[in-house]
Amino acid sequence: MKPFFVCAGASVIQAPQWSAVKNMVDSWVDLELKQSRVLAKLYNAILDADALEEHIQDCAFGVLVVMMIAVRSIDYDYGQVAAASVFLELQSLLKRLEPLKDVAKEEEWWPDTHDLIIYPSLLGLSAPHDCYGSPLRFYIYELKDWTPAGNAERGVLHCQHGQWGLEALIPWWLRRGSCVTNNPEEADYFLVPWHTWCDRMIFRMNQSREPIGDISAVYLDLMRRKEELLPHWSRQLGRDHLFIFSDQGMNFFPEWRDHIAHSVFITTEALTPGCGPSCFSPWKDVVVPGHPDYYRFRRMREVNLPSEQRDLLFNFHGRHPGFGPSYYKDNVVRGKIIDIFTGVHGVSVGGFVEGYFEIMGASHFCLVPMGTSSWTNHLYESFFAGCIPVILSDNFGVPFHGDINWEDFSIKWPMHDVSMDLYYFLLSMPRDKLYRMKASVDAHACWFDYHQTLEEPGQNCSPYLGLLRSLERRRPAMDRLPGHNSFWNQKNVPGSCLCVVCAGCGREGLTLQVMI
Template structure:
């Protein structure tokens, strides 16, 4: 810490002490004149037996003992999280965007209501469960999904936890209860605790911010001007708990983040101190998520003693007591300008604060005097608003809680946006994205919501994919959070909107938080492998970690986007190439072909091939770690016939690892797949199809069809299916057979699958087909009719337990009779095995078993075995 920083702190402390005589102190916190005149930091310090340099901690402990003597219940709210949040909601001029994330609090006898609320909340975001009556960190649980056992355990632990020893008397008086709150996304401020959000803890003395820390107590100090300084860390336990400070915090990234919000953070923290009348208080802020902005975490009185760096402890503690002596002297008519000037002669204070805050100070003083409690009517308005708004919802005045009058369903919010209008724009995501951005630029979102709320809602939903692809993940995440807020606001109208067919289908939004970076980092199933993922921002949208996954995850080619996204979101990704076991090259072959480049060329294959050739010709620049093993440790992802779009692959990447959906690519032959290095991965059904098939997955005893096949075949579909013999034989042999449903595309296809014991899985234009993986979600035993179909993860799952492979040449009534004669016990056993193994093909990990199996785990296990085998080579 430089001398200038210490001088600046002394100036701020001097101004704080000078203003103490006019500070609106909470009456219950006044120190008696006799105590104030006798007590000095030095006197307290002499009584500190351990000799550690923590004058603030000693002073604050003494201060808490003073309030304990009175045992006034009027101070209990200082430790009550629920009451703190209630008080914040009653202030005027308080920005809704800065308030704590929405929370609900339940008494011990309201656990059933708490469980219902928690389950509903977990459908849209991760939640934290914490006790009302204990210190932060005690009894706290982070939940990512609605698992009933986990939810009950979290609620029980929060209610049963007791205050740890050494807490203040006030905390022991707080009513028992449990709070449920949306968790603020992490930005990786803690290496050992990746779920931990970034917290800035601003310290105030007599209503002035003097600086702050983050979770690494004493190791980082943020000055009152927002400078980030590295201090000596004497708290080795902190480093063991959280790990070393990430480089981006020390290298300017954190300071840049702070400067964007610093004036606001200081102003609001100082306002809290004055409005609550607290001589000392720490205001904790969540930071780092651009979609949510800074958010109040908690307010802590007399709980910061050991967080202030040792070198600053004495002057801060001196200022605290000097302010109380100043107030006592004024009361006794003993204070003069001279005595005030020399109240702490050893502190070397001067009368001016740093230039950074001079322009703001006059405005802040005026604001603090004008700001006061709202009227009773205004408080009721705020209460109604908070009950209906989600964290990210725009702020409005009560329109969304007013009922329809006279049963009218076409006035007010539901008036001007009918089902026909919604349908007419459903196919224009790019246009709607531009429209919504224009509304944002004009700062007219609320105006349009007031005029046509459901129109804005549908526009946001349709525009999300385009916003993600064109503007990036952060922009899409921001719109998604606003969308969630608007849905919450319209909840009271949901039933009427459904009756009018205006309520949109929101089921598929469940996967959006994870795809938009709003979920916690996963642990890669504990894998020790490390993956370096190239950022090829200017080469292809796939190479941009912040762009395109929401858009490109659709269809059977979505795995090209989802696999890199999943690794990027895990702890097994590394930015250090020396640690990497594999180097993953993002490669959205089909998304680029279908979306990004189709309109630029009449020969998309040649166009895409040219892009890939450019990559390889510039590999020293774009793939700088290629030479380490000549590409043998580099991974490329190919979905359906992906290698055919890069026919020159043998000249450039023949030694690299391929993640591919097929072991035999048509037109390429067996040489396109090497079982010693390549990995067969499952195809990707859209989440919508996955969800619909899961909904109609009937138990075996309710299924009334023997088997089914519906899809393209020689009599139905493009010309390249004319020579598909096996599909033609299925249609010719089984059309009209009792208990069988075959043909082209039909309505109710999902229901047919869910009502069939078996699903025929014939080869498509190549040896593989997504019909195989869809059968698992419908609970339909797959019958594979493709002699060259290489199924995934054969070393980890036993396919014979839940599938049948039948020769393509023998598709006749013999197959029908074989399936018909299967013993009932075996049929039921195979169906149960199908359901149990569906998680291996669920790319969105929404199935409960996804914690123990998924396509990502299958890929990791294969790559681990390959890596182990390579390490054992002589």
């Protein structure tokens, strides 16, 4: 074998380990943090032995894969600076190995590197932004020792995965912008950052309510120590503080009503199951889109066909009553979709299937039924597949309704009327309207792209812009709220001390205290 492809073993990593690494070439994006930590230990062992070049000569693409996997846990465990250093080394190695790409593909050693495109910005290696010119200023608390992870800010490289990734991405994006401030006196909002769901998955935190769940315990500790951890809370009694809750997050902290009821919630849903309408106040809270993973929407974009090449009328594939009691008891609409449309010409419905992205990209419409709650990430995924969403969730509160006209590119159909009438309605849509709506879907996809990769020159839309505009509209209302002072006109309170200067006293400036 040529140099770089021997993989016979070196001083730290032996041949059997290289074989195991090779099995991760296609799955490196999806690996859990514990697997990333194993690879990080191998990489650190190579560095400690001063044997990096030795291992590159033996199995260069194996080293590359090790670094690609390890950098996520390095970011989570040691911070952004350490991860950025490793990533820069990774980029250098990738550039060095680029001429061998074809050989690496033949040897099944070439990893898909497309997802690395978002790493520079996530690691602070790209230029800061101007927050779309927003006048708002955000103060972001540094909670170094509060959560089980120790640092509520760490690990965006890993925690940005999944539909809950917005919990990590929103604080990360704000920190990179000109709208962040270290001066609390000029702050409009105070952001409390915590990757709640990410930490729950990593530390297996108990989310139950009895007696007190682990997540509740962390929040309760925060509120007990708010003078220490949230020193600016008293300015507006928390009304200018932001909390991010994704996917029923408030159910993990049921005590929120006693502690943060007046704070601003950034959430993915306007109606949280088990919590009710009181969990969302339209005058203060903001609905934001769910987060589709970068690799998922990138793959959907690749199979987004023009309207004239689409041969399916509509599709739905996902969980339904056949998957368990939560969908059998509470989700009638998904059951109707399966029962009514299975086998209908030009329709593809059912559970999870291979080629799901291709099915979406070949469909004119994507059905978006409610899940275990009113919202579902099926809506936001449909935009990257260029598939006109048909929302079948009566209580779905769509984001940014004040900034974008949902009627131009989506349909909202009543859940009780899921029948062949829906099929014939979609089938009868005039072709010119169908093509216009599809073009509008593509044009609005940028509103749901948390990684900004779809942004074209001069394009002015993103979920961050939608969030900023929503918060700008809410900001004046806080100025009209009464102040937080508990006492006033103290001079007239019996027993208080009135201090006056005695102008006629023998000593100049003598102060007398008179008890009233």
